[in-house]
Amino acid sequence: MLTDLEELVTCESYSADFAAVARSGRVVAEQGRRLLGATPRTLVLEGVTHVQWTFGTPRVLLLGHHDTVWPTGSLKDHPWSVEQGIVRGPGVFDMKAGLVQMFHALAALPSLDGLCVLVTGDEETGSATSRTLIEDIARQCSATLVLEPSAPGGALKTGRKGVSLYDITVRGRAAHAGLEPEKGVNAATELAHQILALKGVADTVTAATGPGTSVTPTLLRAGTSDNTVPAKAELNVDVRVPNAAAQEAVDQLIRALEPRVPGARLQIDGGPNRPPLDPDASRKLFALATEQAARLGLGPLRQAAVGGASDGNYTAGVGCPTLDGLGAVGDGAHADHEHVIAAAMPARSRLLAHLLGALR
Template identity: 50%
Template sequence: MTTHTTAQISVDGMLEDLRTLVEVESPSLDVDAVTASAKTVAAVVESRLGRRAVLVEGEAGPHVRWSGGGDPKVLILGHHDTVFPLGTLERRPFRVQDGRATGPGVFDMLGGLVQAIHGLASLDDRSGIEILVTADEEVGSATSRALIEERALACGAVLVLEGAADDGGLKTGRKGCGTVEVSITGRASHAGLEPEAGINALVEAAHQVLEIASLNRPEIGTTVTPTVATAGTASNVVAAAATITVDVRVESAGEKDRVESAFAALTPRLDGAVITVRGGVHRPPMPESSAAELFALAQQLLPGIGGKKVGGGSDGNFTGALGVPTLDGLGAVGGGAHADHEYVIVDLMAERANLVAGLVKAIRGSR
């Protein structure tokens, strides 16, 4: 394996760039905000790595793509959209205090992007490296999936800069995940004068929630969890419509097929009710086998670093499912993803930047 000499990476420089990215808010699907964010990400990449970054337009906003030239051998994969609405920054500005950097998006996943950029900047030779920073990961990657898969197959290895696991370890596997929406159409009637004339979508939804919950198989890693339900319009009207939203997580392609088939087979209990199902497991499972080779390299570079399978999804699900070697969780060490207490541990930023640089050198040396 090609060894990597730890470089002196400026933590102050990383914090400067992290502040720059955080202070351009980027809520998913706000195209104007995400466009401004993409331009900022591209400017930071160009300033540190010295080659032009290209904006790839998409319906959800631009993706940022950069190449170090030469034959592609490793893809650095991340996203610049965040879950926080415009105005969050005013309430929760970027700060560095008590060894932690805080602010919207620092952990998921702007800190990881900054670490990767600075790690790559420490390399004299950046050929064979590609960076892809997408605009819609937090909402399912519908506009970026094809590009992600294309570049992953072209490069042959993927490093995903999502935040580290809770214990600071890497993410060596992920469940497949998705959202299913079950809509029920009934018929309204006066709840006092003629309730029998209606078809109560709320009652039908109650039957279906129990049926859906029975699809759980936690002993094999499958969770099917009804999370949101809406029904009805007024207290004296039989509900004409109801909707059930369901979070689905699976560890195998077989369970994906079983659960999706079960949703498709849902049958109304009330005469005249109609059920419509939309969605499914849109991120396939990322098998641990896809991470084995790269995780072994990471353990040589940073002895003692751990790895674990996690329930959350990322764009690594797509690349790992293709059979492309994929290692996830290489981003910031911290916590609080999607929460107000989101944070990054500053003292570990340089170590993780060096880990990315070392992995890139090792991958290029083996291909």
């Protein structure tokens, strides 16, 4: 398993580097072909490479991704290593170890009939090209198992917040900041008003629908020179919500924002990206996984609800029961300390194999 994991990690696959994702897709396809004994279907959608195996009529979807947030060249500063049972490297935890565990679990099964395996190449950037594919397959299935990394301590993920993404553009009027600033309409000042208004959005929604909603300004851009009143300012906003009601309420309030600076104009783009993964979508699958873990002597499974989203949000959103976090045990997704606990990999793989056996 470590040999296979090294092969995947040392083939970098930064989401924005389509050539790198294509190379990674070929490695994923070949590794799966070797372990599953079947050649996959490779799909390139808008330049992004996805890999899919289908065995018979799909009843269970196994879902993962091979793209990472790590820019090409990250191996130089974050090299592959295995020291004292800790495995490191870009994307090792999120989520290449999960792919290895999945392939080895499937290789142990007497039959793959009824399974669909989908490994996408754009999950980290919102699954723009793969969302329709994911949802179409999930609608045919009675269960989706997601090989994203576990929550802390190996907990399975039985709840995820929904995600909405917005781009707010302010248009004002440029003027010389020293000679005639009064003739300008300062887009940066207007954007400051909107940032403060966004805090009010979060407070209003929390009061109406309960805790758990966050509205976070992230990237800000304004101005062209240090002596010019900014004519344009832009803001990206990341929204996380605990339920569908909160997601709809945030959307209505953000679209209702009004400019405060006379002469400024607002343009609001974006909206809901991933629906929440409600714990009800995972309840029966988690109970089944708990039974299988007990039979294997793996100890009691734990569950967690997390703020991050995955493609499991999409499958749950179309009504397919979904259990997430079945991948690697470790920590540090997207961070310098990203790592996997090697000793946990075989046990997680066995759990997946037995869970698949119980489902079919």
